[in-house]
Amino acid sequence: xxxxxxxxxxxxxxEGNPLTVKCTYSVSGNPYLFWYVQYPNRxxxxxxxxxxxxNLVKGSYGFEAEFNKSQTSFHLKKPSALVSDSALYFCAVSxxxxxxxxxxxxxxxxxxx
Amino acid sequence: GAxxxxxxxxxxxxxxxxxxxxxxxxxxxxxTMFWYRQFPKQSxxxxxxxxxxxxxxxxxxxxxxxFLINHASLTLSTLTVTSAHPEDSSFYIxxxxxxxxxxxxxxxxxxxxxxxx
Numbered sequence: 664x665x666x667x668x669x670x671x672x673x674x675x676x677x678e679g680n681p682l683t684v685k686c687t688y689s690v691s692g693n694p695y696l697f698w699y700v701q702y703p704n705r706x707x708x709x710x711x712x713x714x715x716x717x718n719l720v721k722g723s724y725g726f727e728a729e730f731n732k733s734q735t736s737f738h739l740k741k742p743s744a745l746v747s748d749s750a751l752y753f754c755a756v757s758x759x760x761x762x763x764x765x766x767x768x769x770x771x772x773x774x775x776x
Numbered sequence: 777g778a779x780x781x782x783x784x785x786x787x788x789x790x791x792x793x794x795x796x797x798x799x800x801x802x803x804x805x806x807x808t809m810f811w812y813r814q815f816p817k818q819s820x821x822x823x824x825x826x827x828x829x830x831x832x833x834x835x836x837x838x839x840x841x842x843f844l845i846n847h848a849s850l851t852l853s854t855l856t857v858t859s860a861h862p863e864d865s866s867f868y869i870x871x872x873x874x875x876x877x878x879x880x881x882x883x884x885x886x887x888x889x890x891x892x893x
Contacts, residue, residue, distance in 0.1 A: 704867075763810050769818075
């Protein structure tokens with residue numbers, strides 16, 4: 664089965680501290696991996712994607728993610744969290760032979776001032 | 777950048793009526809549009825994929841006669857929830873494959889919250 668998992672329902676971090684939102688995947692073939700952020704009652708905003716190339720991908724708003732093939736992970740990171748980063752974060756994978764995205768269950772990030 | 781305009785943002789309808797949700801690509805041609813459904817505190821589930829000028833491809837378990845998708849032009853795709861029932865209440869989001877962002881660029885609409893009473 665091809666899937667993506669976000670093991671944490673919620674991540675809490677203090678403003679100014681580094682943050683990590685975890686994502687692992689299971690696909691056959693080469694994965695195409697994405698991170699999106701969703702604010703309440705809004706659509707999804709693109710943060711970054713990994714298709715090929717450097718394992719460290721830099722994206723919008725200071726976020727980055729590292730593709731780790733051996734651990735089948737694509738964790739989202741930011742060196743210094745902001746209160747405005749508080750939102751729902753989705754990891755997604757594009758399955759081999761398909762172009763639609765399969766989403767993880769989402770992780771709510773709470774950044775405390 | 778690419779923008780997908782989705783309307784309405786919120787709609788309340790009576791049980792048994794139909795509701796149409798529109799997604800328009802404002803500054804690009806969307807040959808492929810994806811429709812997702814999101815239940816409260818849950819992830820997005822793909823409902824169907826539509827290509828301009830052809831019939832939509834529905835995911836397993838999605839009733840195509842209930843969720844009618846029309847993609848008649850390169851800038852407009854619509855989802856009509858027919859004979860809506862309270863269990864159809866959900867957040868519906870469209871997404872268009874976006875040229876210029878490689879094979880896997882997507883732009884999402886802002887979503888429609890449907891409440892059936």
